[in-house]
Amino acid sequence: MSMKDKLLFFLKRFALLFIIPSILLNLFLSYKFYSQKKANLVKVIGIIDGDTVVLENKTRLRLRHINAPELEFCGGQEAKNLLASLVENKSISIEEQIPDQTGRAMALIYVDNLFINQKMLESGWARYHSDQTSKTALLKKTADNAKTNKLGIFSQLCLQMQNPDNPNCIIKGNLENKRTSGRKLYYLLSCAQYKFVQIEKDLGEQWFCTEKEASAAGYIKAAT
Structure with missing residues (x-):
């Protein structure tokens, strides 16, 4: 050989x-x-709103770091529609799942390699919710970019200094503490703080035409 x-x-x-x-x-x-x-993988069979889905075992799962508007508030339906387009009737993978204070499950979710939590914040149709996960820095940066670029709820559609729908209704209904939905205050044009107050309609803040209207909605007159 x-x-x-x-x-x-x-x-x-x-x-x-x-x-x-x-x-x-x-x-x-x-x-x-x-x-x-x-x-x-778990299939999503329903959408509650812009931050909560229903899984095939009928349990609810909330997206970590995500706080979408209530459906009746500005951006609420848009957030729900976006989440539905991303996950409804699709199989998702679930990571870093924990219970919230009420025992409801929260997690980071993916459809294939698409990071759904990030897509919601990227669109601007949800606010960043402080949390500790492996994606905290990424999601905080994504949310900041949406706010800087005035996307979704950070656009004039939901975030307003002047009333674009009715210039004659200029009383500002504002939440004193937006995190805890504290006292509801209304500001007249004569109030010293008036020009600094933003109306964030995704949080339920609103415009009023009269003080009587504001009072009927549960708002009290601001001191300044």
Whole structure:
């Protein structure tokens, strides 16, 4: 047997002993990973609003870091519609799931490689909710970009200094503490703070034509 034949024989033996088993092992591991990943997928069968979905086991799941407007407020329906377009009747993977203060599940969710929590903040149809996950910095930056670019609820549609719908109704109904939905205050044009008050309609703040109208809605006159 010539040296060339010996070399070819050695290469064939090497392929049989090492390369082919290695390929088969990689195929097996890939299949196992795919099967495991598929087993962890859960189908979304309903959308409650812009930050909460219903899973196939009928439980509700809220998106971590996401606070979408209530449906009756500015941007609420837009947020719900966007979330529906992203996940409804699709299978999602769930990561970093924890219960909230009421026991409801919260998590980061994906459709394939699409990070849904980030897409909601990227659109501007949801506010950033402070939380601690592996994606905190990314999501905070995404939300800040949406706010800077005046997207979604940060556009003039929901965030207003003047009333674009009725210039004659200029009384500003404002929440004193937006995090806890504290006292409802209304500001007249004569109030010292009037020019600094923004109407954030996604939080339920609103314009009024008369003081009587503001009082009937549960607002009290601001001191300044």
